Amino acid sequence: MRHIAVIGSGPSGCYLADHLLRLVPDCRVDVIERLPAPFGLVRYGVAPDHQGTKAVARVFDRMLARDRVGFFGHVEAGRDVRLAELETLYHAVVLATGAPDDRRLGLPGEDLPGVIGSGRFVGWVNGHPDHPDPGLAPPRAAVVIGNGNVALDVARVLAKTPEEFDGSDLGADAARFLAAAPLEAVHVVGRRGPGDAKFTEHELEELATLARARPMLADPPVPIEDTSCCAVLRGFAGLLPKPVTIAFHFGWTPEAFLGNGRVASARFRNSAGAVLDLAADLVVTCIGYRTRACCTATPEDGRFANDDGHVRDRLYAVGWAKRGPTGTIPTNRVEAQTVAQRIASSLGSDERPGGAGLRSLLDARGIRWIDQGGWSRIDAAERAATAPNRCRNKLTTIDAMLAAASGAA
Structure with a gap:
């Protein structure tokens, strides 16, 4: 089994994970997200009155629920795990961190x-x-x-x-x-x-x-x-x-x-x-956005320096982290396929612990991380608490989301 970590669960990260699952039948993809809730720009960047655009989250949700996908929510590279550690645990690591600033x-x-x-x-x-x-x-x-x-x-x-x-x-x-x-x-x-x-x-x-x-x-x-x-x-x-x-x-x-x-x-x-x-x-x-540093990976001119998605050995970038804040959500789908093909063609086959190693590392450090089941409970809590004229009532603090993930809310 080959193991790939995708840092970021926005459109580019989710599309990339989906393409990798199709291209590499013997791979497992772990999606690492700084917040307890996934989907990045779709959840938090698309205007709240454009629910048709936000509907792509249902496609991403099905992808996260697949057997060969792991979700590590509330885990931040640099705060909870170092990028160098991820590069040791996985055959490939992908920066899909967007441009949040x-x-x-x-x-x-x-x-x-x-x-x-x-x-x-x-x-x-x-x-x-x-x-x-x-x-x-x-x-x-x-x-x-x-x-x-x-x-x-x-x-x-x-x-x-x-x-x-x-x-x-x-x-x-x-x-x-x-x-x-x-x-x-x-x-x-x-x-x-x-x-x-x-x-x-x-x-x-x-x-x-x-x-x-x-x-x-x-x-x-x-x-x-x-x-x-x-x-x-x-x-x-x-x-x-x-x-x-x-x-x-x-x-x-x-x-x-x-x-x-x-x-x-x-x-x-x-x-x-x-x-x-x-x-x-x-x-x-409304003049644009800048990519934020991810542990030891530092952006230049608002994005990570890369050669068609390749940053360095076993490290890649996709989406806004790769090209800067341009294009639409469908743009990410097309680009993710190209980057996925490049990753698939260069994956090693040596033994690496992947998600099992990451779980052990986080648990040893006492990091509370959210899996796909925890996100499903957050999603259910938001939908259950919504007003009649809204489609959901988002939990707006980390503590509230963590409580919902544990079933306490």
Whole structure:
């Protein structure tokens, strides 16, 4: 039996494990996850109102339940087990740790209360244990910086009515915050022109269906670039007014955040030198993410240096850890197949203890780890405690998840 450890249980790690099980019939894959609950970006990064996208977790759940898969939740490489130890226990180790840290703009006022990165904001509305209530003031006006789908997710979540979250897994604290906001305007601002924006057509079109919010172009002229994105933007001109506006500003580079004790406005400048000051009680920066170091493996330029997934002898990377924070969930599936083929072609056949060795090591250190059965109990507890208009009520602390895993909640 060949043994492979995958550090991280997000889409890239789960897709990789699935491909490896198909490619290497005599392998066992152990998925090691820092949190007690698996699925990473699917559980904590996809917007809570996009349950269709989150549904891929059911596929991953079936994979974790397979005979040749082990789940080690609440185990962190570097804290509970060293990367060098895993490389000794397994024939191959894969970094699938994603990119959990927000990139920073490095601008004056970025540390003012009310300025927050999209990873932290989306993590909070998704109930991530690392992102408790950030203490934001319910906004009358919000500025969202970015020209990608994450910026659209943030704008949409801010602009929705409470009823539009029916069926989602939006957390109770975030729901109260959004319901209490006297929101009048959301400004989506990017330095690129509309033809270069990274929005997808479907995500843009969704804004036109919101109950109380109307998307619009704030800056004439109407873009004439021949792209699907621009076609949707032009169509916004025919929408009827609504209480909340989602205004798109293109060609503006952020310069500073202004305020006395809290953010009050965001300042931008265009290529002609003109200045745009937008009043804002909340600013969310959606400018990308950075990979975090994993024990002795240190990222460079936001990802682990690798040759088509190969980092060094018996160590590999996949997903955002490999390529940086680009692409969609399906992108990870295609890439994982390529990396799995490379791993399969170079696996050794010497005897290694794999998961049995890892269990012994963790138990000897008194580390409380969560297996697939423990995760199933967490999942059941969240579903049992949910409100009628939600699909689940996530446990938002490690202690609560550990209690549920043991059957105590």
